Amino acid sequence: MKNRTLLNKAFVDIIDRARGIHPSKFRITRARVAAFAVTLIAVGLALGGRQEAPPAENTTTTAELTQSLDIALPSREPAPAARAEVEALVAKAEEEDAVATALNTWEEVAVGNGQTLDGIFREQGYSIPLLHQILALNGDTKRLTKIRPGDVFGFQRDADGGLARMRYPIDEDAYLLVDIGEDGPRADRLARQLNHEVQEAEGTIESSLFLAGKAAGLSDNMVMKLAEIFGWDIDFILDIRAGDRFFMVYEKVYRDGEYLRDGDILAATFVNQGERFEAVRYVEDGDSEYYTPEGRPMRKAFLRAPLNFSYISSNFNPKRFHPILKRVKAHNGIDYRAPTGTPVYAAGAGKVVRSDYNRFNGHHVFIQHSGSIVTKYLHFTKRAVNNGQRVKQGQVIGYVGSTGMSQAPHLHYEFLVNGVHRNPRTVPLPKAEPLDEQQLIAFQAQAAPYLNQLSRLESASMYAHRGGDAEMVSGE
Numbered sequence: 001m002k003n004r005t006l007l008n009k010a011f012v013d014i015i016d017r018a019r020g021i022h023p024s025k026f027r028i029t030r031a032r033v034a035a036f037a038v039t040l041i042a043v044g045l046a047l048g049g050r051q052e053a054p055p056a057e058n059t060t061t062t063a064e065l066t067q068s069l070d071i072a073l074p075s076r077e078p079a080p081a082a083r084a085e086v087e088a089l090v091a092k093a094e095e096e097d098a099v100a101t102a103l104n105t106w107e108e109v110a111v112g113n114g115q116t117l118d119g120i121f122r123e124q125g126y127s128i129p130l131l132h133q134i135l136a137l138n139g140d141t142k143r144l145t146k147i148r149p150g151d152v153f154g155f156q157r158d159a160d161g162g163l164a165r166m167r168y169p170i171d172e173d174a175y176l177l178v179d180i181g182e183d184g185p186r187a188d189r190l191a192r193q194l195n196h197e198v199q200e201a202e203g204t205i206e207s208s209l210f211l212a213g214k215a216a217g218l219s220d221n222m223v224m225k226l227a228e229i230f231g232w233d234i235d236f237i238l239d240i241r242a243g244d245r246f247f248m249v250y251e252k253v254y255r256d257g258e259y260l261r262d263g264d265i266l267a268a269t270f271v272n273q274g275e276r277f278e279a280v281r282y283v284e285d286g287d288s289e290y291y292t293p294e295g296r297p298m299r300k301a302f303l304r305a306p307l308n309f310s311y312i313s314s315n316f317n318p319k320r321f322h323p324i325l326k327r328v329k330a331h332n333g334i335d336y337r338a339p340t341g342t343p344v345y346a347a348g349a350g351k352v353v354r355s356d357y358n359r360f361n362g363h364h365v366f367i368q369h370s371g372s373i374v375t376k377y378l379h380f381t382k383r384a385v386n387n388g389q390r391v392k393q394g395q396v397i398g399y400v401g402s403t404g405m406s407q408a409p410h411l412h413y414e415f416l417v418n419g420v421h422r423n424p425r426t427v428p429l430p431k432a433e434p435l436d437e438q439q440l441i442a443f444q445a446q447a448a449p450y451l452n453q454l455s456r457l458e459s460a461s462m463y464a465h466r467g468g469d470a471e472m473v474s475g476e
């Protein structure tokens with residue numbers, strides 16, 4: 001390591017000086033190194049030059065120091081002049097350290113609500129004409145006229161208390177740095193180091209997916225990402241059960257060594273009621289999509305559940321509460337109990353063939369899709385689309401309510417193929433086209449390491465759970 005070499009050099013150097021040998025000019029840059037070396041000298045002197053290693057504070061350097069000592073141990077006490085020289089060197093290094101520290105210390109000022117940089121300059125007692133000079137420098141500094149509350153400016157003062165340097169987080173990955181030089185201000189961008197670290201997580205659902213996610217160290221946002229990936233195959237509102245499991249390999253983003261935000265899921269497995277689903281991310285031309293390990297898109301022509309599960313499942317406990325309402329008569333659809341106002345999505349792309357109100361269905365919307373498929377959505381509190389309108393998959397078409405023949409806020413959802421009611425949670429949907437051969441090669445190269453890591457994680461977990469863990473899911 002660089003530090004260790006430096007330490008050795010410093011030590012040998014000081015000892016040489018103590019013996020009156022003056023080697024080439026050498027600057028000690030770290031006061032700590034010097035102080036440590038002086039401690040060792042003192043110990044070495046106390047030992048009277050015996051050919052033994054001093055009891056070093058840092059054991060990892062002992063061996064190398066022993067070597068140095070073998071070569072360069074002082075045979076007699078250094079002259080008092082040499083000792084003074086060492087002390088002066090240490091003092092100088094400490095002073096340099098202090099200067100370096102000051103240069104890296106920023107006086108931080110958070111932008112208040114409605115506050116402008118002008119206001120901050122006045123508050124700090126900085127020159128307003130200087131501010132105008134800064135703003136006129138370039139496009140980046142011009143953006144300082146629109147600063148966001150909560151952003152943090154860093155300031156450094158000169159000897160007279162004026163502004164010497166200023167920094168502002170202009171982007172997620174860059175600082176705008178303004179230096180006030182002899183000939184006025186100068187602006188630069190300073191890249192901030194973003195690191196993507198690969199992490200692993202696994203969990204077993206006991207009461208809710210969110211709680212299982214939390215127990216696995218995942219944010220709610222990450223749990224949502226997981227549900228989004230598998231939401232094409234799994235109805236996260238109705239079909240999640242205690243004992244369901246997940247495994248994932250994902251990224252965390254660090255900036256300047258500090259945790260910044262969640263990154264993307266790279267690969268994940270979800271075991272739902274014994275059925276296993278696996279997905280891996282594939283980035284092509286900057287777009288990322290999730291695929292099965294065989295290269296079929298996870299994305300399907302229809303959503304399994306046409307509403308956002310986070311509105312419903314955050315407190316969902318399958319042991320206590322079942323979201324399906326009691327059925328009083330023959331029933332052609334699925335009822336999702338959900339809070340009034342929960343957005344409802346078009347399950348697939350299509351055309352609105354009815355957007356209307358009557359006393360049975362309340363506010364309702366019917367959508368015609370390709371392949372003679374029609375989806376129906378009843379009891380909205382409010383509709384968000386008009387008759388004849390084209391809709392995209394996932395587009396909000398209305399909001400959960402309890403209009404018409406309804407006893408509680410819920411969405412009644414029907415799925416018809418050629419006019420026949422089918423169960424939208426189990427109806428076989430057309431399979432998406434796999435990647436073509438060329439893409440498949442690139443996909444496999446990208447996916448393999450993540451799929452391997454995922455499978456190692458799963459095997460390790462299976463191994464750990466072997467031996468009668470009640471929570472283990474057999475997979476069959």
Ligand SMILES: [Zn+2]
Pocket residue numbers: 331333334335411412413
């Ligand atoms: Zn119903």
